[in-house]
Structure formats: C-alpha cells, structure tokens
Amino acid sequence: MPGPVQSIERAAAILRLLAQGSGRLGLSEIANSLGLARGTAHGILRTLQMVGFVEQDEATGKYQLGAALLHLGTSYLDVNELRSRAINWADALAARSGEAVRIGTHLQGKLLVVHHVFRPDDTLQTLDVGVLLPMHATAMGKVLLAYDANAAAAVPDGDLEPFSRRTIRTAKELTRALSGIREVGWAADVEETTVGEASVAAPIRGYGGLVVGAMGISGPIERLCDPHNRPRPDLVTFVRDAARAVSRDLGAPRW
Amino acid sequence: MAERYVMSIDQGTTSTRCILFDHGGRLVSVTQREHKQHFPRPGWVEHDATEIWRNLEQIGPKALAQAGIGSGEVAAVGIANQRETTVLWDRHTGIPVTRAVVWQDTRTDMLVEELSRRPDAYIVEELCGLHVATYFSAPTIRWLLDHTPGLRERAERGDVLFGTMESWLIWKLTGGPDGGVHVTDVTNASRTLLMNINTLSWDDTLLDFFGVPRAMLPEIRPSAQTYGAATRVMPGVRIAAALGDQQAALFGQTCFAVGEAKCTYGTGSFLLLNTGHEPIRSTHGLLTTVGYQIGDEPAVYALEGSIAITGALVQWFRDGLGLIGTAPEIETMARTVDDNGGCYIVPAFSGLFAPHWRSEARGIIVGLTSYITKGHLARAVLEATGWQTREVVDAMNADSGLNLRTLNVDGGMTANNLLMQFIADVLNVPVVRPMVAETVSLGAAYAAGLAVGYWPDLEGLRRNWHRAAQWLPAMDPALRAREYDSWQRAVERTFDWIKPHEE
Ligand SMILES: Nc1ncnc2c1ncn2[C@@H]1O[C@H](COP(=O)(O)OP(=O)(O)OP(=O)(O)O)[C@@H](O)[C@H]1O
Ligand SMILES: [Mg+2]
Numbered sequence: 001m002p003g004p005v006q007s008i009e010r011a012a013a014i015l016r017l018l019a020q021g022s023g024r025l026g027l028s029e030i031a032n033s034l035g036l037a038r039g040t041a042h043g044i045l046r047t048l049q050m051v052g053f054v055e056q057d058e059a060t061g062k063y064q065l066g067a068a069l070l071h072l073g074t075s076y077l078d079v080n081e082l083r084s085r086a087i088n089w090a091d092a093l094a095a096r097s098g099e100a101v102r103i104g105t106h107l108q109g110k111l112l113v114v115h116h117v118f119r120p121d122d123t124l125q126t127l128d129v130g131v132l133l134p135m136h137a138t139a140m141g142k143v144l145l146a147y148d149a150n151a152a153a154a155v156p157d158g159d160l161e162p163f164s165r166r167t168i169r170t171a172k173e174l175t176r177a178l179s180g181i182r183e184v185g186w187a188a189d190v191e192e193t194t195v196g197e198a199s200v201a202a203p204i205r206g207y208g209g210l211v212v213g214a215m216g217i218s219g220p221i222e223r224l225c226d227p228h229n230r231p232r233p234d235l236v237t238f239v240r241d242a243a244r245a246v247s248r249d250l251g252a253p254r255w
Numbered sequence: 256m257a258e259r260y261v262m263s264i265d266q267g268t269t270s271t272r273c274i275l276f277d278h279g280g281r282l283v284s285v286t287q288r289e290h291k292q293h294f295p296r297p298g299w300v301e302h303d304a305t306e307i308w309r310n311l312e313q314i315g316p317k318a319l320a321q322a323g324i325g326s327g328e329v330a331a332v333g334i335a336n337q338r339e340t341t342v343l344w345d346r347h348t349g350i351p352v353t354r355a356v357v358w359q360d361t362r363t364d365m366l367v368e369e370l371s372r373r374p375d376a377y378i379v380e381e382l383c384g385l386h387v388a389t390y391f392s393a394p395t396i397r398w399l400l401d402h403t404p405g406l407r408e409r410a411e412r413g414d415v416l417f418g419t420m421e422s423w424l425i426w427k428l429t430g431g432p433d434g435g436v437h438v439t440d441v442t443n444a445s446r447t448l449l450m451n452i453n454t455l456s457w458d459d460t461l462l463d464f465f466g467v468p469r470a471m472l473p474e475i476r477p478s479a480q481t482y483g484a485a486t487r488v489m490p491g492v493r494i495a496a497a498l499g500d501q502q503a504a505l506f507g508q509t510c511f512a513v514g515e516a517k518c519t520y521g522t523g524s525f526l527l528l529n530t531g532h533e534p535i536r537s538t539h540g541l542l543t544t545v546g547y548q549i550g551d552e553p554a555v556y557a558l559e560g561s562i563a564i565t566g567a568l569v570q571w572f573r574d575g576l577g578l579i580g581t582a583p584e585i586e587t588m589a590r591t592v593d594d595n596g597g598c599y600i601v602p603a604f605s606g607l608f609a610p611h612w613r614s615e616a617r618g619i620i621v622g623l624t625s626y627i628t629k630g631h632l633a634r635a636v637l638e639a640t641g642w643q644t645r646e647v648v649d650a651m652n653a654d655s656g657l658n659l660r661t662l663n664v665d666g667g668m669t670a671n672n673l674l675m676q677f678i679a680d681v682l683n684v685p686v687v688r689p690m691v692a693e694t695v696s697l698g699a700a701y702a703a704g705l706a707v708g709y710w711p712d713l714e715g716l717r718r719n720w721h722r723a724a725q726w727l728p729a730m731d732p733a734l735r736a737r738e739y740d741s742w743q744r745a746v747e748r749t750f751d752w753i754k755p756h757e758e
Contacts, residue, residue, distance in 0.1 A: 067580055080583035084670040088282055091690050091723055095281045120690055120721035127724055129672055 010036065011044050015053065015065070024062040050251060051207045077212045077250070079105055079114040086204065086215065086246045090117045093242035097235055099217040099224065100125070101242075103204070104140040106151035107132065111141040111214075119219065136160050136174055137167045139189040139201035140214035145174070146181040147203050147211035166191045186240055187214075188231045191221060198224040200231045202243035205252035212250065215243045260324065261704045262332040262492070263696035264311060266420045267500060268340075268357065268522040269570070271310045273318040274696040275329070278709070280719035282691065284321035286314035293354060298361040298605070301354035304342045307420065308427050315488040326489040331481075333496030333703030335503035335695045336420035337522075338446045341395040343406070343471075344423065346416050349431040353403060355420075356395045359523075359563060359605045363394040364614050364753075366401075370394065375464065382461055384445070384452040384534055384543030389605070389614060390561070392419065393448035393465040400466070413470035419443045421497040422473045428485040428494060436483040439473040441554055442502040445545040450475065452534050452543060455554060477548040478502070479702040496702035498547060500695045501525040505557060506547050507698030508663050508689060509717045516651070516659065518644060519695065520668035522567045523608075526560040526647045528655065539650035540610030549705060558654060560609040560647025564602040564618075565640040566668050571604075572636050578629050585633050586673050592630035597622040599745040600635040607749065610650040616749040622741075640668065641677040642742040648682055661685045665694035672726075680730035681739065690721040 013034055018025060025033075031041035045063055048054035052068030086103055094101045094117040103115040110132040118125045135141030135151065137160075144151045160169055168174050181187045186202045193199075201216025217224070217239055225231055260283060265272040270289040277283050288310040293301040319326060339358035344351045356362070370376060371387045380386050387394065396417055400407045409415040418426065421443055426435035444450040444457075449467060451458035457472055476482060479496045498506060501519055505527045508517040513531040518524055527546065534543045534556045546557035569582045579585055599621050601607075606614035620635070644662075652658050661684055668674055669688045679686040691697045704710040 078581070078584050078587050080586040080671070081581050083672075084581075084583040084667070087670050087692050088285055091692060092282045094723065095279065095690050095721070117690070117723045118721075118725070120723075122722050125725075127672070127726065 007044060010034065010040070011048060014041070014044060014048065015069070018054065018063060018065050024057065024060070024064045026060075026062050030063065077206060079112070082204070082213055083115040085249055086115060086213075089242045089245045089249075090115055090215065093215070093217065093238055094118070094120055097217050097238045099219040099235070101215065101217055102128075102140065103213055103215045104133070104138075104144070105213045106135070106144045106148055106154070109135065109154040109156070111135050111138055111144065114213070134161065134163065134193065137163050137189060137193045139187045139199040139218075140216045142177060142181055142187040142189070143201045143203050143214040143216075144211065146178040146187065152178070163193050164191055164195050168192065186236055190225060190229050190231070196221055198231065200224065200236055200239050202240045203247075204243050204250070205247040206250045207252065209253055215239065215246065259328050259330045259709065260322065261700040261709055262315075262318065262329050262489070263700040263703070264315070264332060264334045264424065265500065265503075265693070265696045265699065266307060266311070266334065266336040266424060267695075268337045268359075271307060271314060272693070272696060273311070273314040274693060274700070275318055275322050275324075276697065276700045280691065280697060280701070280716070282693065284318045285693070286317040286321060288314050296362075298364075300357040300360045302340065302357055304344065304351045304355045304420075304423055307355075308424065311424060312488055319489070326492050329489060329492045330709040331493045331495035331703040331707040332485070332489065333479075333498075333503075333699035333701070334421045334424060334494070335498050335500045335699035336424070336443070338419060338443060338499035338501065339390060339392050340420055341392045341399070342418050342420065342423045343396070343399055343410075343415055344418075345409075346414055346437075347432055349427070349435075352406065352415055353399060356399065358390055359567075360395070361389045361605050361614065363389045363398045366394050366398055367614065370465070373464075378460060379448060379464060382451050382458050383448055384536070385448055386612065387448065388612065390563075390608065391446055391448045392417075393461070393467060396467050396471075397465050407468070410471040411468045415471055416473070417467075417471045418473050419446070425482055425494055425497065428487060428489075429483040430486045433486075437473045438476045438482050438497075440476055440478045440497040441545045441548045442478055442499040443497065444475045446499060452545070455545070455548070477550055479547070479549045479706040481706055493707055494703075495706035496699055498699060498702060501527055501559065502544070502546055502557070503696075503698035503702070504665055504694045505529065505698065506701055507691065507694035507696070508665060509713070509720045510663070511555075511713045511717065514655070514657065515663075517663040517665065517694070520565055520640065520664060520666035520674075522565070522570075524562040524565040524640065524644065524666070524668075526562075526644070526651060527557045528559075528651055530556045530558055532556065535654070537650070537654045539653045540612055541647070541650055541654055542609070547702065549702070558651065560650055562640075562643045562647060563605045563608045565643065566666075567604070568600065568602040568636050568639055569668075571602075572633070578632070582667070583670060585636060586671050588630055588633035589637055589673055592628065592634060594631075595622075595634045595638055596627050596631035597624065598627050598631045598635045599742055600632070600639050601745050601749045602639055603749040607746070609647050611646075611746070613750055615751055615753040617752040619745065619749050621745045621748060637671065637674045638677060638742075640674060641681045642739065644678055645681045645739065659684060661687050663687050663689065665689060665692055667692075675724075675726045676729075679726040679728045681735060683728045683730070683732075683735065685728065686726045687722055688724040690723040692723075
C-alpha cells in the first residue's frame with residue numbers, strides 16, 4: 001500500500017491551523033507554524049484557494065477559511081451559477097450542431113433541466129428550464145448516473161420505468177450501459193425516452209474532476225444518428241468539446 | 256488556406272474579454288479578466304488604465320492559445336468598450352496621469368450644476384444631442400484639468416492625451432509612445448459632449464464651453480475601418496473596428512433597420528433604437544447618439560435609454576452586503592420567496608439616468624417590515640432591473656410613437672431566467688435572447704470583419720442571428736399596474752436627496 005500523501009497532510013494541517021484562533025493568518029505565520037518553506041506553503045495555499053477552501057483578504061493578504069468549506073454539505077455549484085458559466089458554450093454548441101441544447105443536474109433521483117437553448121431554426125419553441133426528466137432514459141441522466149455516485153445511489157432497486165420499447169429496464173442492463181459510458185466518456189439515448197427522438201450528452205466537470213452536470217443536444221433521430229441508429233461522430237465531438245470547454249472554465253483538470 | 260477568425264476585445268466596466276469568432280459568428284474561444292474597482296470617496300469610481308492594458312496583454316494571447324491558432328490566423332480585431340470613462344495619459348511615457356474616471360463617477364456634479372446654469376448652456380444639447388451630466392466625458396476632462404497642477408498646460412501642448420478606453424487600447428496596441436495611433440470612433444466621440452452630432456467632428460463651440468483643448472483629443476474615425484496594425488499583443492493583426500459597448504451590442508443584434516431595438520443587461524442596462532440616418536431628438540428623457548458608421552457610409556443614429564445600475568446592484572448585493580457568493584446566486588435566493596413582500600429597491604447610486612436624469616437622487620429601500628427576508632430583498636434587486644426597463648421602454652414608445660412588440664436582450668444578466676420572465680411580465684411583450692449572449696463582442700467582431708472583407712455585407716450577418724430563448728408575458732394586468740404604481744412611488748422618494756451645500 002502506498003504511504004500517506006505529504007501535500008494532503010500539509011493541506012489538512014493548514015486548514016486546521018486556519019480553523020483555530022482568529023482564523024486570519026499571513027503566509028509567513030502559516031509557513032513558520034508548520035515548519036514549511038514559504039514557497040511550499042504558498043503552493044498549497046494557492047491550490048486550496050483555487051478550490052474555494054481558503055480565501056485571501058485583498059487588503060491584508062492574510063488567509064482564512066473559504067466559504068466553500070463552510071458549505072461543504074450543500075450543493076457544490078449553484079445551478080444558476082452553472083447556467084451563467086456555461087451559457088457561451090451552450091450557445092456555440094447549438095449553433096454548431098443545429099440542435100437544441102440542454103444542461104442538466106441531478107435532483108432527488110431525477111434530471112433537472114437547468115438551461116435550454118433553442119434549436120437555431122427560429123421555429124416556435126418553449127423554454128423547459130425547471131422540467132424534471134427520467135435519469136435512466138436520457139443521455140444527460142445516464143451521464144450523471146455514470147459519474148455521480150450520489151445520483152446512482154438514488155436509483156430505486158428493481159425494474160426501471162419504461163418510456164418506450166428501447167428504455168433500459170433492469171438494473172443489470174443499466175450497470176452495463178453505465179460502464180460503457182465511462183469507457184467512452186459520453187452517452188446517447190436513441191428512442192429511449194420518445195420514439196423518433198435521440199440525444200447525446202457529456203459530463204461537465206469542476207475542480208478535481210468532480211462531475212457537476214451534463215450537457216447535451218437532442219433532436220429527431222434522422223438528424224442525430226446515422227442509418228444504423230448510431231449517433232453521428234461529428235455531433236458527438238461537438239458535444240464533448242463544448243462540455244470540456246465549460247469544464248475547463250470551471251477549473252477542471254484536463255482529461 | 257487555414258481557417259481564419261475575427262477577434263473581439265470587450266473592455267467593460269467590470270472586466271475585459273477577448274473572444275474569437277469563426278465565419279459563422281460562432282464563439283471559438285473566450286478569455287476574461289476582471290479589474291479592480293476603486294471607490295476612493297463616496298460617488299467616485301476609478302479604474303487603473305495600466306491594469307486594464309496588462310489584462311489585455313494576458314488574455315489576448317490566451318484566447319489565441321485556447322483556439323490553438325497564431326495571430327496570423329486572425330483576420331482583424333474589433334474593440335468594444337465601456338463608454339465615457341476618461342483616460343488621460345502622457346504621450347511620451349505612455350503612463351496615465353491619473354486613474355481613469357469611470358462613467359458612474361459623480362465628482363463633477365457641482366461643475367455640472369454650474370455649467371448647466373450658464374446662459375449659453377442650451378447650445379450643448381442642440382450641438383451634440385446630450386445634456387450636460389456627470390455621466391459624459393467633457394466635465395470629467397475639465398475637472399481633471401482644473402484639479403491637477405500643470406495639466407492644462409501639458410494638454411494644450413499636446414503632451415497629455417485624452418481618450419476613452421478604445422483610444423487608450425488602440426494607442427497602446429499600435430506602439431504607444433513609438434508611433435501609437437490616437438483615434439476614437441464616432442460612437443465613442445458622441446458620448447463626450449464635444450462632438451457635433453451632425454458633422455461628426457469636434458465642435459469649437461463645445462470645446463470652448465467645456466474648456467477642453469483640441470490638442471489632447473483623438474482623431475474621430477468611422478466605427479468600422481482599419482485604424483492600423485497591432486505591434487504588440489497580437490503583432491500584425493489589423494485593428495479594424497471600435498464601438499461603444501452598447502452600440503456594439505446594437506450591431507451584434509443585427510438591428511440594422513430603422514425601428515429595431517435591443518437592451519443589453521450588464522453593469523448598467525441600455526436600450527438602443529436604430530433611428531436611421533437622421534438624429535432624432537427625444538422629448539422623454541432619452542439620448543441622441545451615434546449607432547455606428549461603416550467606412551465612408553453615412554452614420555446611423557440611435558435613441559438611447561440609459562439605466563446606470565442594474566447588474567451593479569447585484570454586485571453590490573454580493574460585495575457590499577455579502578448576502579450571496581456569486582451574482583447568479585441571486586436567482587436562487589430570490590426563488591426562496593414568491594414575491595417582493597412589499598419591498599422595493601431603487602438603485603439611484605449615481606443619481607437616476609433615463610428617463611429621469613436626477614443627479615441629486617440617491618438609492619433607497621422602501622417598504623421594509625419585519626416580514627422582509629433576504630429572499631424578498633433579492634427579488635427587489637431583480638425587479639428593480641425590470642421596472643427600470645419598463646420606464647425606458649415607455650419613454651421610447653412615447654418618443655417613437657410606436658409600441659415595442661418584442662424586446663431583444665443580451666448581456667450577462669440574461670442568464671437569469673427569473674429576471675427575464677419578470678421583464679416580459681412587466682413590459683407585457685415577449686423577451687428574446689439571441690444565440691450569442693456576448694452580443695457586445697459579436698458586434699465588435701462583425702464591424703471589424705466587415706471592414707476587412709471577412710464578411711461581405713450586413714445581410715449575411717443577419718442570417719447568423721437565431722433565437723436562443725424566449726420568455727412570454729404571464730402577469731395579471733391588475734397586478735402589473737399595482738406594482739408599477741408602487742415602483743413609481745418608490746422612485747419619487749429618491750429625488751432631492753443630495754443638497755448642493757452638502758458637497
Ligand atoms: N445570473 C445573473 N443574475 C443576475 N445578475 C447577473 C447574473 N450574471 C451576471 N450578473 C450581473 O451582470 C453583470 C455582468 O454582466 P456582463 O458581463 O454582461 O456585464 P458588463 O456590463 O458587460 O460588464 P462590463 O461592465 O464589464 O461590460 C454583473 O453586474 C453581474 O452582477
Ligand atoms: Mg459589457
């Protein structure tokens with residue numbers, strides 16, 4: 001078994017230190033307290049700052065515990081924040097693919113649509129932000145099930161609700177589908193929710209690679225799939241690139 | 256031949272953005288950096304122009320790297336900028352002589368009072384389409400010349416230059432002290448109080464009125480025209496457009512026909528209506544301004560309803576009160592309640608702009624009872640943007656004699672669904688967001704791309720416009736009327752707050 005990771009130990013010590021006393025310490029004070037070189041302490045503090053566990057006061061340069069640490073139990077990324085941060089790339093994805101774009105997150109066993117960009121053909125369409133969709137029958141839902149352990153844990157035992165002939169019905173089938181999704185990094189739903197409709201989705205990641213949502217396109221099967229009902233590779237690339245661009249802006253490591 | 260792109264620089268009030276667009280007007284890469292807001296005294300707002308330049312030095316190359324291209328693949332760059340903000344710098348050193356004075360700054364209010372009382376003050380609006388206000392550049396230039404020892408002499412000798420942000424950045428990009436080009440465009444010049452709205456050139460009567468030496472002013476150019484090639488940041492790239500950010504958004508929304516309008520929701524919000532080749536005078540508190548000028552074609556004018564504080568109120572809620580961690584969280588907080596609980600916030604932080612133009616007004620929160628929670632306050636913050644929009648739309652309808660049938664929106668606040676629905680509700684018209692929320696940047700890119708022939712004509716650009724979202728009105732008319740009445744009563748309570756002797 002590998003030994004403890006030194007930088008994580010040191011990061012934990014810095015957080016303990018900041019949690020004590022006045023809670024506002026300068027770089028030298030922190031480095032001296034832990035017997036670290038200033039450069040080392042600074043590197044760890046910058047990483048902690050990046051993930052929101054530590055904040056630096058602009059005026060004094062002192063460090064304190066960050067708001068993200070205090071709200072560790074609640075959702076890590078506000079859904080309205082997610083929409084704001086993703087809006088540019090969602091627009092570009094709709095323009096490139098010619099299809100409607102949606103962004104979704106997990107909410108109590110369902111997929112919550114948090115953002116929707118119309119198909120760029122100027123026909124009458126209705127915003128469905130706030131709508132709840134089934135997890136196991138949509139591309140976005142399956143992405144979240146594949147990458148978000150909490151979402152997966154919320155799937156009830158036993159048979160799954162069917163929406164069409166192609167909906168995944170059993171837990172075993174779902175497990176197999178999810179491991180396939182993890183392998184390729186994206187998911188599709190071909191007539192699993194609605195006959196004649198398909199969708200393709202990829203994960204949106206935040207710091208450390210944590211999956212915070214899914215982004216995808218949807219439309220008629222003739223446009224999204226090849227004659228063998230497989231999603232068109234160019235569209236899959238558009239979706240994955242867009243989700244990656246949002247992830248990069250959210251601070252995800254490259255993958 | 257490798258694919259080519261157009262770059263935009265959006266030098267805004269809170270941040271600077273650099274975006275690359277492809278031929279379809281689709282965003283390819285985007286980088287952004289905020290700069291510091293300095294509030295040295297109540298009513299003062301300043302930026303450090305050098306910090307803004309350094310931010311551009313960072314984000315420009317980063318945008319290229321993100322797209323995986325070199326500056327050779329950039330056909331042109333267009334600049335959109337926060338308007339009116341005044342930079343004065345030394346032409347020999349390239350160093351600003353003071354911090355830039357931002358359009359929200361009210362330090363010139365006494366000077367503006369004084370100037371407006373002069374018997375010849377009526378001439379100002381006649382010549383430039385604007386009334387004397389702290390908002391515009393000329394009083395600020397005058398104030399800085401009066402309050403900085405030796406500055407007037409240096410300005411008269413042409414050793415100190417004036418520019419709004421686009422002038423500053425173009426001068427820096429084209430070499431600064433080593434051959435930097437000192438230009439502005441008609442839309443930015445139309446916000447100084449110094450340009451004749453008909454001739455589109457600096458007006459001696461106005462220069463005299465404000466006491467601004469001609470030697471410090473940039474040359475006025477069309478909005479879309481190659482001004483020069485960059486020697487830094489993106490060497491060799493042609494700088495081919497500059498527009499004030501609001502005019503850029505009008506262009507990005509492809510409001511090329513008379514009667515087309517848009518409203519951009521950022522730090523402040525600005526409704527602009529294309530009025531064609533004639534400058535139209537408002538009788539309802541709107542401004543006459545230049546919309547754009549493409550090369551040697553005649554200029555297109557616009558009527559503008561300027562709202563000073565909308566997104567900035569959300570920012571104050573975040574930074575001043577600390578009630579939210581990020582701007583979008585205001586929607587989450589507002590959704591914890593069903594209505595405003597009887598509470599209204601009128602954000603007259605810099606007085607009130609259109610349609611009231613009350614510089615002595617200051618902000619208020621009214622209707623407070625023990626019932627009010629932070630959720631109600633969050634709602635009141637968002638509703639303030641909705642009602643202020645209603646006021647400028649009412650003014651626009653009255654001036655144009657037409658009734659607005661849909662509102663085209665763009666800007667950062669359009670990510671807020673609760674707000675967009677509220678705006679549709681209070682205007683009682685559909686609200687439509689186009690496929691590129693960064694319309695300011697798109698407009699600057701379009702103008703630059705047209706100037707260098709990357710795009711052939713306006714019609715082609717129009718075809719890139721698509722509806723990305725739409726909100727339909729769904730408010731009970733009686734409720735709308737009641738709420739509007741409450742809002743208007745709240746607005747009246749902000750008036751006459753600052754007394755002249757208190758300054
Ligand atoms: N989801 C949101 N809800 C409400 N307000 C928001 C939201 N997202 C951003 N804002 C506000 O919108 C403004 C940012 O939008 P945008 O970037 O378009 O502004 P801007 O005016 O272009 O900035 P600049 O002044 O730098 O040009 C900020 O004032 C912010 O408070
Ligand atoms: Mg802006």
